[in-house]
Amino acid sequence: MGCKMCEKTKAKCRKGLWSPNEDQKLKDYILKHGHGCWSSVPLKAGLQRNGKSCRLRWINYLRPGLKRSAFTAEEEATIVNFHTMWGNKWSRIAMYLPGRTDNEVKNYWNTYLKKKLPEFDEYPSKYQPSSTSSPHSDIGNSKPKQQPEENNIQISFSESSISQESSYSASPQSIINNSNDRPPLPKVLFADWLSMFSYSDQSSWDLDGSGTTTYRPELSFPSPELRQLEMVSANTTGVHGMEDSSIYGGYQLQFEPVEPIPYYLSSLISEADTGFELNHDLFFYR
DNA sequence: AAGCGCAACAACCGCCGCTTC
DNA sequence: AGAAGCGGCGGTTGTTGCGCT
DSSP states (O other): OOHHHHTTTGOOOOOOSSHHHHHHHHHHHOOOOOOOOGGGGHHHOOSSSHHHHHHHHHHISSTTTTTOOOHHHHHHHHHHHEEEEEEEOOOHHHHHTOOOOOHHHHHHHHHHHGHHEEEHHSSSHHTTTTTTSSSTTTTTTOOOOOOOOOOOOOOOOSHHHGGGGGGGOOOOOHHHHHSSSSSOEEEEEEHHHHHHHGSSSSGGGOOOHHHHHHHOOGGGGOOHHHHHHHHHHHOOOOOOOOEEEEEEETEEEEEOOOOOOHHHHHHOOOOOOSSSEETTEEEEOO
């Protein structure tokens, strides 16, 4: 199954590494128009790439908010522990690592963490205090061997912190075993997010194309819309089923039913966190 | 300085699931 | 109901950079 747009221009589709010029074109286009239908992006942006390639490039490299720094010990522990629970569900794991992409997490695992297995086995308590099996017994197996027992989710959060998430209706286990596997979060379309950050210091986005895409939250202030969303989310404990679709500033705002983030997950977020997590082309409120 | 090997990262490929018609 | 389009995901491969000899 192919993309009509791309099939039309298949012969012209470039492959391989992206040039700075291509990056700039893609970035300019998406920042201005949003991506919309990915298959039409290359055509509209004047790129000889297919839509998938553009999407990947945006998600993994160009989008604002990406961390380009080395993984911290906390992030490392998060990866190890979630990998224990979920296996090679990189995108799911990446959801809990703000500013990290699934590709980045995957690469980090394959090139670095895998090799640290002996260390993990030697000091399992460092990463997996309550686990009785090797945290890496499922390597190479996309299905996690070990299903978490109740309340034994142990990352950098403590049992007491888990208990503090009692306002969340689902238990940690249900979060994991649930097909959704994570609490539903408000969804903001890219265009909305973009307009929300119009108040922010956009110099932090590397709009000059210097190659460093670093978001510096300390330099930015959320717009009123963003703060409003934050307030809504902060007060929506039990406001299940809230659905608000409206037209705002020419863009459609969509909110999914909101549930509070479990305390133990929020503890993973650093103080410098913006309050939003990029999930590919969407932002999720934490 | 050049060649080689390895590690890290970037990107592609193919499959799958969801949505739309 | 089924086919087609599309986005997303995970595995794999290609490329680059760096250290060592």
